[in-house]
Amino acid sequence: MKYLILLPVIALALLFNSCSSKDEAKEMSSISKSSVEKVTAKLIKKYGDQSKVRIEKGVSQVAMFWTEKDGSSSDFEKYCEDNFVAKNEDLDLLFKKLQSNFEVLYGHYNKITLDLNRALHLDGDPIIAIDEQFGAYSPFAHLVEDFFNNKIAFNVLLNFPHYSLKEKTELGEKWSRKEWAFARVGDIFTSRVPAEISQNISDALTKAGTYIAEYNIFAGNLVDEKNATYFPKDMKLLTHWNLRDEIKSQYANADGLVRQKMIYQVMNRIIDQTIPSVVINSDKFQWDPFANKVFDNGKEVRASAEPNNRYKTLLSCFNAQRQADSYSPIYPTYIDRKFEEEFEIPIDKIEALFTELVSSGTAKKVGDLIKSRLGRDLQPWDIWYDGFKARSSMNxxxxxxxxxxxxxxxxxxxxxxxxxxxxxxxxxxxxxxxxxxxxxxxxxxxxxxxxxxxxxxxxxxxxxxxxxxxxxxxxxxxxxxxxxxxxxxxxxxxxxxxFMRGVPNTAFTETWAFIFQSRDLMLLGHKNNDENVKYMKALDNFWSAYEIMGVALLDQSVWKWLYEHKNATDDQLKKQVIRMAKEVWNKYYAPVFGVKDQSILAIYSHMIENPLYLSAYPLGHLIEYQIEQKLDGKNLADEMVRMLTQGKMIPEIWMKGAVGDGISVKASINAAEEALKYVK
Ligand SMILES: [Zn+2]
Structure with a gap:
């Protein structure tokens, strides 16, 4: 279910974001170290030590983004001297003005976007070309550029400097609400990417989206070595979602195994790019994915493999993001921006959490339960086992x-x-x-x-x-x-x-949507959902977290590798993705499945069209279980308001306030362990 909302601070960061090395980043600034030191010393002398931290941070952050077109070094120094606000009551007044003006700006930007998309989103007249054009128009596009040009961005940086995730983590627990709000003001301008580069990034992502959107497999044209077909003639399966869902739906069929095996083979050929180009998005030919032969009405035809387009597309996203790196001195890589700035959870912490769950003994136990429910050995595609369906007793x-x-x-x-x-x-x-x-x-x-x-x-x-x-x-x-x-x-x-509105990141919004969804009967006025549903859901969620955490770990490794090999070719990238996919599989899945060297974790389309987003899904699973545990026996409404009015703290501190503990895999594992006692 798509969740659409503009979170302007994040949206800006995303739009005007990029990735590169810190040395390159310094080139954007035209201000020397001595100029920074000179004006810093002058301001400290004038306002005293109580303003020292704000002065040092503010001046150096203004310097990071100051370019020749903003003025000379002496203009920079004068700007800092003229605009630094030292007195508390003056700073409060400035905050009040920023708050009301940014609410006006973002609130209306959001409304314009919402209203311009009415034709596309709401039932009504047929959609014509101009609706698409209005829908694609972004009133946000020039905001950052404008606000550096009119120097509002510099005023914000000087007076409400940005705090890194590390600083927020170390200092944030002791901050007052006001200090938190001030820190959130400092999150608005963290990069100054030229509109042209933002456009290139947006173009690369759009192209990647189109590449995936047009990647259908005509399942009715898949044949085995006896030329037998297994799927309806007109069945069109989009990679990877429909392919995966077809595997899931075949669990209900007595002879589903042969079809699952066939789809799985298709997925492998997409990953290693041995798939013939002519069978992508076309029903012209028949294809035996096992022998990898293409037929035209029973007669074999020569067909060449897809020329690594999957990996070329990923590389072009990487290269587009990288162009903007040098304009993002605070978060100089796409990895930093995704994890430190957007999710606000360090990548190492996420890696540790996911690794804890995928290597837990619970995974093996749930795997064994699935094996006994299926009455056969596990196959690699059973990462998508669909048998823990919570069936309510209600008709x-x-x-x-x-x-x-x-x-x-x-x-x-x-x-x-x-x-x-x-x-x-x-x-x-x-x-x-x-x-x-x-x-x-x-x-x-x-x-x-x-x-x-x-x-x-x-x-x-x-x-x-x-x-x-x-x-x-x-x-x-x-x-x-x-x-x-x-x-x-x-x-x-x-x-x-x-400035504190919202939740820490998208995983938290999904959590509340799922908490409501699982109480749908209660909302209708029925009694609570039954226990059996709860246990099945715990196993279903655990197994899907186990599956998608591996995919997310792979996604992370790929981007780390890309940053270490910036000139990689598409062929090198393909080989490495497959190598890393097998590595993750052999570590965390082979012990449960009893099968080695599978590359299936590399099939996810998100990896190509929405890089590094995948980690949000399993985070959502974990948070949901921790919150559900806290809600047990309490009034949902009171707890919901209490937790949510914390606003946009960083996830770790928000969770401590909400459930008394940071993000952890324990609640999810415990719920699955409890369910294992009852579900056979
Ligand atoms: Zn949702």
Whole structure:
């Protein structure tokens, strides 16, 4: 389920971001060390030692981004002297102005984007070309450039300097709310990437997205050595999602194993690029993926392999991101920007967490349970085992009858939100207020949630309701999106200051959406979901965390390798990705599966079109279990408001405030261990 929201601080960082070495970064600045020292000493002399830290940080950060076109060294020195704000009450006043103006800017930018996309997102007139053009237009694109040019960015850096993740981790627990908010102001301008380079990055990502979006396999054209076909003639499977889901769905078929094996072989050929070009996105030929032979109506034809396009695409994303490195002196690599700046969890910490879970004894135990449930040895594609499906004791048809009657249209859903919120423990006042800040709109697609970014605006819940009314499946998805909207509303409307709005990162928003989704029956007014559902869900989540953590570890290794081999060719990259995929497999999966040297972890499309995003999924799983454990026996609404009004702290400190402990794999492992006692 797609979660759409503009988190402007992060969005800016993403848009205007890049990666390179610290030495290159220094070249952007036209200010010498002696000039920095001179003005720093002058300001300390003038304002005293109590302002020393702010002066040193502020002046050096202004210097990092100051270029010749901003003025000479003496202009720089004069700028710092004229604009440094020393007195507390003056700084508070400056903060107040920045807060109200940035809320105006981001709030309206968000609203413009939301409104310009109405034609694309909402049910209505047919989409024409101009709708796509308006939808693609970004009112954000020149903000950073403009704000360095008019020197507002320098004022922000000078007076509210940026604190690194390490500093936030060390100092943040003792910071007041005001100090946290000041630090968040300092997160706005961390790079100064020219618009042209931002455009190149955006182009490379768009091309990668298109490469994946047009990578379909026509399953009905897959044949075995006897020329037999196994899939419906018109079945078109997008890599890797539909291929994987087809493997999942075949668990329900008595003779599904042969089909799973065939799809798995297709995946291997995509990874090692031995796949014939002519079978990608085309149903012209038949293809035996085992012998790797292509046929035209039974007659073999010569076909050449895909020429490493998968790895060329990844390389071009890497090279585009790298161009901007020298304009990001604070986070000089894409890896830094993703983990230190966006997720705000160091890559080493994530690696340690994931490694702890994938190498745990629990993985072996769950693997053994799957083996006995399947009645056969594990196959590598059983990383996608789909048999822990939580089946509620409630009849789905009866539920659909109920939801269709209850929600004939979006307005009916809208008017029931406050009642649903009361059903999970919100008091009258909060239920009514939160419900009043959510608009339900008829979606063109499957739906999404889009939050507001200024208090005067509402969050939007987009949902698709058929003519017969909302079916149970649609209702379940709408509840997921509503979880996002409730989180978005609490973290904007109940926040003590605007710069602290939101949650630490996207994994946290997904967590709350899933917490709501799993209480869908409760929201409808039924009693709590049953125990069996809870145990199956624990095993299902553990197994999918185990699977995707390996994929995320591989994604991380690939980017580390790329930064160590900046001139790598596509062929070298391919070989290394396969080598590293096998390495991760042999370490953490071979002991459970009893099969070595598999490269399947390299199949994920995210690795190509959304690099380094994959780690967010398993983080979400972990956080969800820790929060669920804390919610046990408590009022969900009170706990939700308590945790969320912490706002955008860094994840580690937010979690300590929320559940009393930093991010950990223990809750997830414990829940799976508990479930293992009951599920056979
Ligand atoms: Zn979501």
């Amino acid at each position: 789905q048809d009866l539920l659909t009858e109920q939801t269709q009657k209850k929600f004939p249209n979006p307005a009916a859903f809208q008017s029931d939100i406050s009642t649903m919120l009361k059903n999970v423990g919100f008091d009258n006042e909060k239920s009514n207020f939160i419900a009043s800040k959510i608009d339900v709109d008829p979606a063109r697609g499957s739906g999404h949630a889009w939050g507001a970014d200024m208090k005067s605006e509402n969050a939007h819940l987009r949902t698709r309701i058929g003519k017969a009314g909302m079916n149970y499946k649609g209702y379940n998805i709408a509840v997921h999106e509503m979880g996002h909207n409730v989180e978005q509303t609490i973290t904007l409307q109940y926040m003590d200051n605007w």
